[in-house]
Amino acid sequence: MSLRPVDKSGPPVAADLDAAIVPGVSPQVFNAADFARIAELVHREAGIVLTDQKRMLAYSRLAPLVRKSGAATFGEYLDGAARDAAVETQLIAALTTNHTYFYREPHHFEHFAQSVRPALLAAAEAGRPVRIWSAGCSSGEEIWTLMMVLMGADKAAARSLAARDIVALASDLAGHALSAAETATYPASALAALPDDLVANWTEAASAPDQRRIVQSVRAMVRFRQLNLLHPWPFGGQFDVIFCRNVMIYFDGPTKEQLMAGFARHLRPGGFLYIGHSERVSGLASDLLTLVGPTIYQKVGAP
Numbered sequence: 001m002s003l004r005p006v007d008k009s010g011p012p013v014a015a016d017l018d019a020a021i022v023p024g025v026s027p028q029v030f031n032a033a034d035f036a037r038i039a040e041l042v043h044r045e046a047g048i049v050l051t052d053q054k055r056m057l058a059y060s061r062l063a064p065l066v067r068k069s070g071a072a073t074f075g076e077y078l079d080g081a082a083r084d085a086a087v088e089t090q091l092i093a094a095l096t097t098n099h100t101y102f103y104r105e106p107h108h109f110e111h112f113a114q115s116v117r118p119a120l121l122a123a124a125e126a127g128r129p130v131r132i133w134s135a136g137c138s139s140g141e142e143i144w145t146l147m148m149v150l151m152g153a154d155k156a157a158a159r160s161l162a163a164r165d166i167v168a169l170a171s172d173l174a175g176h177a178l179s180a181a182e183t184a185t186y187p188a189s190a191l192a193a194l195p196d197d198l199v200a201n202w203t204e205a206a207s208a209p210d211q212r213r214i215v216q217s218v219r220a221m222v223r224f225r226q227l228n229l230l231h232p233w234p235f236g237g238q239f240d241v242i243f244c245r246n247v248m249i250y251f252d253g254p255t256k257e258q259l260m261a262g263f264a265r266h267l268r269p270g271g272f273l274y275i276g277h278s279e280r281v282s283g284l285a286s287d288l289l290t291l292v293g294p295t296i297y298q299k300v301g302a303p
């Protein structure tokens with residue numbers, strides 16, 4: 001399955017290479033053609049649309065990588081990235097927006113707790129595999145929130161879940177974000193929005209002061225994968241629940257529609273897709289997904 005965007009039109013290549021596009025930066029170091037190459041690359045490879053307003057952002061995020069590479073100019077660095085997939089991946093990751101926080105969009109977790117969790121727990125107790133995916137998990141706050149809500153307020157009752165076949169996948173394009181997610185350690189203040197009993201049950205003091213870590217029994221349920229959503233997905237199975245929130249906002253329309261269709265195919269009948277507050281399902285996926293709450297969709301068919 002290819003999820004590459006069908007819209008191949010990239011940003012226009014600016015003709016004027018003599019004008020500074022970032023104040024104080026020589027056009028010999030960073031110019032409109034360099035930005036056009038960057039925008040074309042992140043659009044082609046990651047689906048992310050960089051408008052001209054993002055020139056300063058591109059400069060400030062990439063300048064440290066350009067310096068570190070030893071290249072004298074952005075053009076030289078981009079030539080290197082074109083020859084080296086690892087450099088290219090790092091370049092794209094540097095242009096991602098990784099902003100996230102615990103208990104973001106609480107209505108999703110409330111819906112999950114009330115309308116999805118009971119059936120998932122019953123399925124797990126009955127010996128059926130339960131599969132959850134946080135696609136574009138960034139530094140992990142989303143998947144850890146979801147897992148804590150799944151485990152719930154009754155710690156004794158949740159103990160048996162550790163022995164059940166419950167596996168969550170947390171994926172992101174950006175390796176640096178994924179490493180943070182896997183560490184599962186956050187400032188205690190970052191957990192403030194979560195219900196107290198979930199924090200008490202499923203986090204513990206970390207070695208650094210004022211830091212807390214997700215407990216091992218919950219960490220053991222989550223697998224982390226570096227995955228570009230535009231590339232073929234390396235799994236065939238279906239999920240009970242997919243969260244893909246605040247990822248597609250950076251994509252163009254055709255890319256969004258292809259991704260949603262992919263999510264719909266990878267949901268079990270009766271499974272749930274949660275997307276960001278400014279997003280909505282359109283295209284082919286609309287036939288497979290029914291809106292059941294604000295930015296919450298259920299796959300058609302009996303569970």
Ligand SMILES: C[S@@+](CC[C@H](N)C(=O)[O-])C[C@H]1O[C@@H](n2cnc3c(N)ncnc32)[C@H](O)[C@@H]1O
Pocket residue numbers: 045046047048096097098099100101104135136137138139142171172173174177227228229230244245246247
């Ligand atoms: C703003 S964060 C959202 C984090 C979390 N889902 C939330 O709502 O709080 C967007 C994440 O999507 C990831 N991302 C962007 N394009 C991607 C792509 N093509 N494939 C996989 N992840 C991507 C970024 O690396 C970033 O970590």
